[in-house]
Amino acid sequence: MTNNKQFIDNIFESLQNKQPMLSHPKEMTDAIMRIIELESKPKRWIVALRYCSVAAAILLLIVFTFQIMTGKDAIDEASIIAYQNDTFYRMQPNKDENLYISYIQKKLYKKSSYELLKKKIYESKY
Amino acid sequence: MQMEQKEINSIIQRCKEGNTEAFRLLVEEYQNMAFSFALKLLCSESEAEDAVQDAFVSVWHNIDRYSESKGKFTTWISTIVYRLCLDRIKHKKVNVSLPTDEAVLQEYVTASDPEQQLMNSQLAVIIKVLVSELSPKQQIVFTLSVLDNMDTEEIEKITGLNADKIKSNLYVARQKIKKQLIRLGYDK
Numbered sequence: 001m002t003n004n005k006q007f008i009d010n011i012f013e014s015l016q017n018k019q020p021m022l023s024h025p026k027e028m029t030d031a032i033m034r035i036i037e038l039e040s041k042p043k044r045w046i047v048a049l050r051y052c053s054v055a056a057a058i059l060l061l062i063v064f065t066f067q068i069m070t071g072k073d074a075i076d077e078a079s080i081i082a083y084q085n086d087t088f089y090r091m092q093p094n095k096d097e098n099l100y101i102s103y104i105q106k107k108l109y110k111k112s113s114y115e116l117l118k119k120k121i122y123e124s125k126y
Numbered sequence: 127m128q129m130e131q132k133e134i135n136s137i138i139q140r141c142k143e144g145n146t147e148a149f150r151l152l153v154e155e156y157q158n159m160a161f162s163f164a165l166k167l168l169c170s171e172s173e174a175e176d177a178v179q180d181a182f183v184s185v186w187h188n189i190d191r192y193s194e195s196k197g198k199f200t201t202w203i204s205t206i207v208y209r210l211c212l213d214r215i216k217h218k219k220v221n222v223s224l225p226t227d228e229a230v231l232q233e234y235v236t237a238s239d240p241e242q243q244l245m246n247s248q249l250a251v252i253i254k255v256l257v258s259e260l261s262p263k264q265q266i267v268f269t270l271s272v273l274d275n276m277d278t279e280e281i282e283k284i285t286g287l288n289a290d291k292i293k294s295n296l297y298v299a300r301q302k303i304k305k306q307l308i309r310l311g312y313d314k
Contacts, residue, residue: 007312008304009237012272015253020246022161028175029153032182036146040185 082112129155134199141189149189152183157248159200160207167211168218169254171246177214181207205284208266215262227251232312235312238298255310259302267292270297 010114022028129137134155140148160181164174184206192202230251234244244252253273257265266285270276271292278289288296 008300008307011256013306015249015273018249019158020165020244020245020249021158022175022178023171023246025154025157025216028152028157028161028178032153032157032179033146033150035179035183036149036186040144040146095310108244 078112079116082109082116085109135194138189138192138199141186149186152185156200156203157182160203163204163207163269163274164211165246165250166253166273167266168207168214169250169257171250173214174250177207177210180210184210195286201280202282208284212262212266215265227255231255231310256303257299259306260299262276263287263291264295264299267295268303271296272300 134152137148137151139303141152157178160178161174164177164181165171168174169179181203185203188206192199196202230248234248234252253269257268260268263285265283267287270281270284271278276284278292281292282289285292
């Protein structure tokens with residue numbers, strides 16, 4: 001039994017000194033680095049995507065601001081046209097056949113003036 | 127030439143900052159150690175290489191979690207290799223040793239020079255025959271304690287088993303290997 005134990009211990013001891021080495025260490029290192037670099041690429045894409053979305057947001061904001069400003073100009077233009085219409089209306093002779101048309105024009109002008117006034121008050125408040 | 131601890135810490139710090147070239151140095155330094163450990167656990171050269179590759183990818187992803195307070199860097203890498211190998215061992219088919227494998231063991235045992243050099247495949251086959259009757263835990267404890275000559279404290283850190291379980295698993299493993307060798311006719 002003691003001989004057996006000694007024999008087995010000798011086998012274990014001799015195996016203990018065996019340190020296996022990689023047959024192609026450089027290839028192993030390169031393979032690992034390739035995987036890591038491939039996995040790192042999506043991160044770069046995410047950063048690029050982040051920059052793109054910030055740029056798109058800024059562009060949208062500019063477009064939106066431009067549209068608001070153009071809209072305001074259109075309102076101002078509308079008020080000038082309305083004023084001109086009013087002047088023109090006052091210059092027209094008040095004939096019977098044009099009575100109904102004049103009434104409608106006057107009503108429309110009053111309505112648009114009221115709306116414009118309401119809008120301007122609202123804008124001045126906020 | 128082995129790196130000094132200070133140098134290793136500096137490389138680890140650079141890896142944490144995402145420096146892949148620093149990580150290359152770590153791989154070059156520790157890949158043989160990881161391979162040796164994986165080969166003894168998996169008893170297959172190709173599987174050991176795959177496990178080492180997976181282990182280092184995992185090291186790269188989790189390098190932020192490592193700190194000196196967790197122990198030696200080699201122990202931390204060994205823990206990752208151990209977990210990957212354990213997973214592979216559990217999913218592996220039963221480890222049956224073939225007559226050709228037993229012939230390799232016989233050749234090794236009967237050789238006059240015990241310090242003879244073994245090829246990776248030969249060493250894998252010899253360990254495969256020896257541990258063929260062991261459970262995964264017994265195999266791991268036997269490999270770490272007997273073949274890698276680690277102390278109980280380090281085995282505890284790597285496997286998460288307590289000292290009593292390590293000792294009992296090691297005792298059973300030795301008994302089973304002894305029986306296996308007697309069965310194969312190595313009865314002197």
